[in-house]
Structure formats: C-alpha cells, structure tokens
Amino acid sequence: METQSEEQAAAEAADSRGEGEPPQVAGPQAARPEDRMALLLRVRAQTKQQLLEYKSMVDANEEKTPEQIMQEKQIEAKIEELEKEIEEAKIAFEMKKLALDRMQLSSALKKHMEKINTKTSVLMDNMKQILSLNKSVMKSQQETRDLEDKLLDVRKKRLQLKQASERKLLEIQTEKNKQKDDLGSMENSGKIKTIQQNLEMEIQITTVIQHVFQNLILGSKANWAEDSALKETVLQLEKNLTMIQ
Amino acid sequence: MSVLRPLDKLPGLNTATILLVGTEDALLQQLAEAMLKEDCTSELKVHLAKSLPLPSNVNRPRIDLIVFVVNLHSKHSLRNVEESLHHVDATFFLGKVSFLATGAGQESHCSIHRNTVMKLAHTYRSPLLFCDLEIEDFRAAMAQRLVRMLQICAGHVPSVSALNLLSLLQSSENPSLEDL
Numbered sequence: 214m215e216t217q218s219e220e221q222a223a224a225e226a227a228d229s230r231g232e233g234e235p236p237q238v239a240g241p242q243a244a245r246p247e248d249r250m251a252l253l254l255r256v257r258a259q260t261k262q263q264l265l266e267y268k269s270m271v272d273a274n275e276e277k278t279p280e281q282i283m284q285e286k287q288i289e290a291k292i293e294e295l296e297k298e299i300e301e302a303k304i305a306f307e308m309k310k311l312a313l314d315r316m317q318l319s320s321a322l323k324k325h326m327e328k329i330n331t332k333t334s335v336l337m338d339n340m341k342q343i344l345s346l347n348k349s350v351m352k353s354q355q356e357t358r359d360l361e362d363k364l365l366d367v368r369k370k371r372l373q374l375k376q377a378s379e380r381k382l383l384e385i386q387t388e389k390n391k392q393k394d395d396l397g398s399m400e401n402s403g404k405i406k407t408i409q410q411n412l413e414m415e416i417q418i419t420t421v422i423q424h425v426f427q428n429l430i431l432g433s434k435a436n437w438a439e440d441s442a443l444k445e446t447v448l449q450l451e452k453n454l455t456m457i458q
Numbered sequence: 459m460s461v462l463r464p465l466d467k468l469p470g471l472n473t474a475t476i477l478l479v480g481t482e483d484a485l486l487q488q489l490a491e492a493m494l495k496e497d498c499t500s501e502l503k504v505h506l507a508k509s510l511p512l513p514s515n516v517n518r519p520r521i522d523l524i525v526f527v528v529n530l531h532s533k534h535s536l537r538n539v540e541e542s543l544h545h546v547d548a549t550f551f552l553g554k555v556s557f558l559a560t561g562a563g564q565e566s567h568c569s570i571h572r573n574t575v576m577k578l579a580h581t582y583r584s585p586l587l588f589c590d591l592e593i594e595d596f597r598a599a600m601a602q603r604l605v606r607m608l609q610i611c612a613g614h615v616p617s618v619s620a621l622n623l624l625s626l627l628q629s630s631e632n633p634s635l636e637d638l
Contacts, residue, residue: 255499255614256472263469263613266620270465270549292583299625 423449462510463547464554467520474612475503475519476604479510479542480527481535485560485591489527492601500614502605510542522612523554525604527591528575530561530568536575543582553620554611555584558600560591585627 283291329336399405427447430437437443476493478486483506490504503519512518524546529535539557546555557579561568579586589600611620 252472258616259469259472259500259612259614262616262619266613267465269619296625296628303625 461545461547462512462521462524462550464521464550464552469522469612470501470519472614473501473503473519474523474608474614475505475521476523476525476608477505477507477521478525478527479507479539480529480558481508481532481538482527482529482560482591483508485529486527489591489597489601489604492597493605495598496601496605498605498609500609500612502608509538510545523556523604523608524550525556525558527558527560528570528578530559530570530572530575531564533569536570536578540578551582551584553584553622553624555582556604556607557582557584557586558591559586559588562588563590563593583624583628585624 325336423446427449430443430447435443437447478490480486486506490506493504494502496502505518505521526539526542527535528539557575559572559575562572576586587600587603590596591600607623609615610618610623613619
C-alpha cells in the first residue's frame, strides 16, 4: 500500500518536471498546462499527507493495547492524560518554530543593516517613528496614572467625610434616645405620683367646699340672681373640676 | 461488510467522499446539493444513507468523513443514529466522524434535549455541530464548513490531519461539559 503511493508520487514528480519544459504555448492553451501542473502539485501534496496518515495508522496498530479491562473512568482519565501530552507537544513545537523564526528574522535584519546607509533608510525612519510613538504612549500613560491618583484621593476624602457624618448622626441619635429615656424614667418616678395624688385630694376638697357654699346660698333663700358674685358661685355647679387631670 | 473502516481502501486521486447518515431524506438531499455547489479544488462525492450498515454489494470509494444528522424534533432519528454507530469501526472516531443536530431553532417542537446530543458527542469524542438545515443561508454556511472539514479528513490540506483538527475542535467544548 505504501510503496504504491510512493511510486505514484515519484511518477507525478517526473511528470511535473516534464510539463515545466515547454512554456511557450499561445492563448487559451497557456492556462491548461499550468492548471495541470497545479493539479499535479496539489495531488502530490495530497498523496504525501495521505501517506503520512497511513504510516501513522500502521505505527499506532503496532502498539500493544492494554489487555486488562479498565473501568470507564480510568479510561477517560487516561485519554485526558494522552490528550494533554498531545497539546504539550503541539505547544512545544509552536514555541520552537517561533524561536526559530525570530532567530532567522534577527539574522536577516543584521545582514540588512550591514548593507545599508544607516541615516537614510526606510527602516530607520520606521524605528524613529516607533520610538516617538512609544514616548507619547508612555507620557499619556503617566498622565492617566496621575489622574487616577487624584481620583483616588478625592474618593478617599469623600469616604472620610461620609464616615464623619455617620459618626455625628450616631451621636445625635444616642442623645435623643437618652433624652427619651430620661423623660420616661421621670414620669415613672414616685415623686410625680405623690404630687398627682395631692393635687387630686386638693381638687376634691375644693369641690366639696364649693358645693357647701352653693347649698348655703340656695338654702338661705336669698336672691342670688341679682348679685354677680353669688351668681358665679352657684353657676359653678356646671364645671366639673375633677376632670382636670 | 458490516463495519465501516476508515483506511481499508486506497484513496482516489483528488477525490474526497463524505457520507451523510440520517432519517430526514429531504434535508440530507438539500445539504448534499449545497455542498456540491461549493467551490472546491478537489472533487467531492456525497453519499446519502438512511442508516448503517451499508449494503455490501455496491462498489464505493473510501469514505473520508461521516456526518450523523440528528433531527431534534424526532426521537426516531436519534435512535437510528445510535444504532448505526455500532456499525462504525472505532478508528473512524479519530476525527473522521461528526454529529450534526438540526432543528434547534424551534424550541417548541424539540423532543430531544440539547444535552442528550451533547452527551452523545462527548461519549464518542467527536465534534457536534448545530445547524437549522431548513434555512438556506445556514445550510450554505454549514455546507462550506463541512467541505473544509472533508478536505482535511481526506488529507488534501497539507500539514493538518483529521486528528489535529479534532484536538483543535475539542479544546473549547470540554470545559462546558464538565459543568453538566
């Protein structure tokens, strides 16, 4: 299977070299040999890739598979391990390619620099522009940092003011609560109760005395409607003094 | 032959063959036509099948990519695909098999949950594509994608192999399935 594809590839390579010989073909026929060459080159690349696939399958089949029956979770863990290995190999390859490209680029650059006049080339202009842009970038970054610092200061001050106002409000609240408590405690104290009781007794005594006077006046059969002072005393029947509490 | 093997035949020169397996004939036909309309440097051959195993009397070329089409509206298509999967050799699943779920756009008609198909694709370690095959633009885009995948699986793209593509496609899918 593999030798067949190798022979095919060799035959196609010979053909493509043969086709490259006559380049002077006029008009529309000029497209066809080039198309055919492109096709041949493409088929060559395809066959190479397919050969690689078959080779890797053969190599894979030569590896011994483990005979013991593993649990599904173990198999999955193993698969993930192998996939990680593949990823790491890929990454290592990419890094190496990158490093190689960089080395090639730097050596090409060095050779180029040795040949040219360093004052006038386009490369130097580019480098100078890059440097000036970098400077402006750094300046604007510095400015942004300064502005951010200022912003931070303002925010800190605001926070401090907020905390101070919080403290003040808390103090006000505690003072108010203290006042309320004092008032409440005062009302419940015994002093006020005794004073209230005395007041009640005095009011009752006054009411009794008033009633006595009223009955005296009424009983004396004097004409109390003519005298204003007597009138007032009698008419006080209507005022109920015990309501004053 | 009862089991499909990926590398048991020699590849045809500059030809790539794809096998679409699914119960929805009309959709597969339309997808096949969209794929054949695509601009491609290699010759494309599209085979359609309702289910595997394929009849062994037909002389067919080497199959480079199998796409199992599941219609999320019918449980029958999922069962059909699951049964057909038994007739595919294990080495096929190294990047030459893909699942395509259609009909995800109409949530009300879906009788299969997305996660079922995602779990199926995860068990078989194959990429899962979602596409509403009834909408022409999506079908054309999916046809383009399948043509590129087919070229890679047939070995027509130098330096990229089917397994390479598989590991590229898988790295973004696995983390989401761990949360399930």
